[in-house]
Amino acid sequence: MTARFEAPREDSKIEAAAGPMVFIVEDDVSMRRSLTNLFKQVGLNAVTFGSAREMLQSKLPDVVSCLVLDVRLPGVSGLDFQSELAKLNIKIPVIFITGHGDIPMSVRAMKGGAVDFLTKPFRDQELLDAVLAAAEQDRKRRSAEQIVTHLRSLFEALSPREQEVMKLVATGLMNKQIAAELGLAEITVKIYRGHVMKKMRARSLAELITMAATLGFRANRTEQT
Amino acid sequence: MTARFEAPREDSKIEAAAGPMVFIVEDDVSMRRSLTNLFKQVGLNAVTFGSAREMLQSKLPDVVSCLVLDVRLPGVSGLDFQSELAKLNIKIPVIFITGHGDIPMSVRAMKGGAVDFLTKPFRDQELLDAVLAAAEQDRKRRSAEQIVTHLRSLFEALSPREQEVMKLVATGLMNKQIAAELGLAEITVKIYRGHVMKKMRARSLAELITMAATLGFRANRTEQT
DNA sequence: AAAAGAATTATACGAACGTTTGGGGTGCAC
DNA sequence: GTGCACCCCAAACGTTCGTATAATTCTTTT
Numbered sequence: 001m002t003a004r005f006e007a008p009r010e011d012s013k014i015e016a017a018a019g020p021m022v023f024i025v026e027d028d029v030s031m032r033r034s035l036t037n038l039f040k041q042v043g044l045n046a047v048t049f050g051s052a053r054e055m056l057q058s059k060l061p062d063v064v065s066c067l068v069l070d071v072r073l074p075g076v077s078g079l080d081f082q083s084e085l086a087k088l089n090i091k092i093p094v095i096f097i098t099g100h101g102d103i104p105m106s107v108r109a110m111k112g113g114a115v116d117f118l119t120k121p122f123r124d125q126e127l128l129d130a131v132l133a134a135a136e137q138d139r140k141r142r143s144a145e146q147i148v149t150h151l152r153s154l155f156e157a158l159s160p161r162e163q164e165v166m167k168l169v170a171t172g173l174m175n176k177q178i179a180a181e182l183g184l185a186e187i188t189v190k191i192y193r194g195h196v197m198k199k200m201r202a203r204s205l206a207e208l209i210t211m212a213a214t215l216g217f218r219a220n221r222t223e224q225t
Numbered sequence: 226m227t228a229r230f231e232a233p234r235e236d237s238k239i240e241a242a243a244g245p246m247v248f249i250v251e252d253d254v255s256m257r258r259s260l261t262n263l264f265k266q267v268g269l270n271a272v273t274f275g276s277a278r279e280m281l282q283s284k285l286p287d288v289v290s291c292l293v294l295d296v297r298l299p300g301v302s303g304l305d306f307q308s309e310l311a312k313l314n315i316k317i318p319v320i321f322i323t324g325h326g327d328i329p330m331s332v333r334a335m336k337g338g339a340v341d342f343l344t345k346p347f348r349d350q351e352l353l354d355a356v357l358a359a360a361e362q363d364r365k366r367r368s369a370e371q372i373v374t375h376l377r378s379l380f381e382a383l384s385p386r387e388q389e390v391m392k393l394v395a396t397g398l399m400n401k402q403i404a405a406e407l408g409l410a411e412i413t414v415k416i417y418r419g420h421v422m423k424k425m426r427a428r429s430l431a432e433l434i435t436m437a438a439t440l441g442f443r444a445n446r447t448e449q450t
Numbered sequence: 451a452a453a454a455g456a457a458t459t460a461t462a463c464g465a466a467c468g469t470t471t472g473g474g475g476t477g478c479a480c
Numbered sequence: 481g482t483g484c485a486c487c488c489c490a491a492a493c494g495t496t497c498g499t500a501t502a503a504t505t506c507t508t509t510t
Contacts, residue, residue: 107342110335117332139280159456172429175497185459186496194459194498204397209434384486399466408488415468417487422468454509460502467496474489480482 020135020143021065023092024048025055025081027074031120035068038124044131052081062089064142066115066134067097068127069206071098071105078106082112091141093134096124151211154200162199169205228274245360246290248317249273250280252299260293260370263349268434269356275299277306285315289367291340291359293352296323296330304330307337318359320346376436379425390417394430395437 022039024046026032032048039046049055051074055067067085071078082094096109099120106117115137116130158166161182168178175193179186202208229441247264248360249271251257257273264271274280278293292310296303307319323336324345331342340362383391386407392405404411427433431449 101328103326103328103331103342103344106331107335110332111341116336117328119328161457170431172431174429174495184457188458188462190496190498191459197498204431204432206395206397209431210438213435213438294457358498409487411466412490413488415466415487419468452510454507456505456507457492458504458506462500463498465496465498468494470492472490474487476487477485479484 019045019064020131021045021047021061021063022131022135023055023065023067024049025052025053025067025073025078026070026097027072028070031070035127038127039131042128052076052078052084056084056088059178060092064135064137066093066095066131068095068097068131071096071101071109079108079112082109082114086112091138095127095130095134095136097127110169134150140148148214152214153199155211155215158199159192162192162196165189166196166200166208166212167217169196170209170217171192197211228320236311244268244270244289245363246270246272246286246288247356247360248277248280248285248290249290250292250298250303251295251322252276252297253295256295260352261353261432264356267353275427277301277303277309281309285317289360289364291318291356291363293320293356296321296326296334304333304337307334307339311337311450316363318362320352320355320359322352367382373439376425376440380436380440383421384417387417387421390414391421391425391433392442394418394421395434395442436446 024032024035024039026035026048027050031218032050036046036048046147049058053075069078069081073081076084078098085092085094089221093112094109095115096106096117097120098105098117099159101117101119109117115134118126118130120155155163155166164182165178175186178184179189181211182189196202197208200208201213202211229283247269249260250262251260251273252275257275261271261273274283278300285443294306294359298306301309303321303323305415310317310319318340319334319338321331321342323330325343326342326344331356340359343351343355348408378390380388389407390403398406400411400414403409404414407414421427422433425436426432428437
């Protein structure tokens with residue numbers, strides 16, 4: 001092991017993508033500070049906001065993250081903010097903390113998909129456990145979502161005809177039937193089908209069917225509702 | 226609106242399979258009675274138990290149902306009972322009711338998958354709404370489960386060799402490759418494959434692949450964990 | 451205007467699939 | 481021991497699939 005050049009360790013501009021991020025929406029300044037300290041101590045990247053609006057206005061980085069949210073906030077309440085995030089299709093896992101909670105509040109939060117609902121005072125470890133669980137949940141969701149996003153982009157790169165053919169192939173129709181359905185010659189369908197396999201990078205019909213299923217094309221009447 | 230004959234309302238022997246059933250586990254006798262009355266009034270079939278053990282000992286009918294569960298019970302607590310049901314793989318939706326609840330309790334219940342957590346006193350309508358939602362949830366779960374159960378029974382009716390072939394077909398292998406994998410002649414694989422299609426009642430490869438996916442056979446590395 | 455890509459079809463051929471017909475053998479249950 | 485299910489294979493034939501070659505038309509991009 002001779003001494004050699006290595007990539008510098010202090011390139012703090014890259015580390016943004018390192019660990020999970022924790023967003024904190026909390027109006028109480030001292031609480032905010034203590035939360036931030038807690039997270040920094042265990043190496044978590046924490047970013048704080050004083051209100052829901054503040055957080056919505058800043059553009060959130062696209063990394064594994066979770067949200068520690070106070071229920072009682074100036075302006076929109078934490079619970080309403082949770083609904084709002086859902087409506088905006090922002091799927092960040094939420095951990096509520098509150099000093100003045102009640103049961104209906106916690107139930108509403110949990111129904112809304114919250115990871116946890118902690119009442120002050122709580123032990124640091126409780127919050128950290130919740131944050132870690134939330135981050136893990138977000139990581140899984142992202143990795144699943146990334147797959148369908150990738151597939152969708154491949155699919156959208158298909159020509160319209162190719163897309164139609166792919167859908168019908170996934171339905172289980174034969175080339176002949178697809179041709180009839182689309183008013184084409186069978187040979188044409190075969191060619192588009194070949195394009196589909198190449199462009200979707202499917203190495204077998206089984207893979208293509210699986211992709212189609214992932215994209216939400218239903219093959220048969222296996223399930224509904 | 227002329228008077229006309231209608232199906233008789235009193236055929237109580239058939240109605241067992243009619244609507245959803247509501248199980249009630251509650252030790253307080255007067256509460257039990259009032260709950261029963263409430264459900265009867267809206268045409269729901271209610272069955273009560275005084276404790277968790279009582280309910281576990283009676284054999285539950287296999288119909289759409291839900292469980293209204295008091296948190297504070299003699300013997301096992303409602304929350305422990307919920308865990309126990311999960312461990313026993315009994316997936317009945319649970320609605321908690323309690324007179325002496327706190328937030329950690331409700332959070333644990335909701336994390337455990339409870340549909341709702343109501344504190345006494347609650348409005349009748351609140352409980353009814355929860356029960357209806359729970360029943361609907363159970364109905365969906367059952368209909369989904371029934372499909373995989375059916376598929377599994379078809380799959381298990383295959384001979385061992387046929388099962389192996391089906392798995393490999395679902396993987397996207399060609400007959401030739403399957404033959405090599407299993408040390409068979411290609412023609413043999415073709416024949417088993419034909420059996421698989423018939424016995425699984427698949428009318429196309431696409432359907433078979435979908436079935437295999439439903440049964441949990443993964444085709445490619447599309448997703449994990 | 452030329453290039454590029456889409457949509458479309460034809461002819462042709464080889465590979466893969468599916469089924470039928472007709473055999474072999476084993477092992478178990480009645 | 482006869483029947484039955486499973487296991488295994490072959491020859492043969494027809495169908496379906498996949499791809500290559502080649503061509504026409506249209507639209508869009510450069």
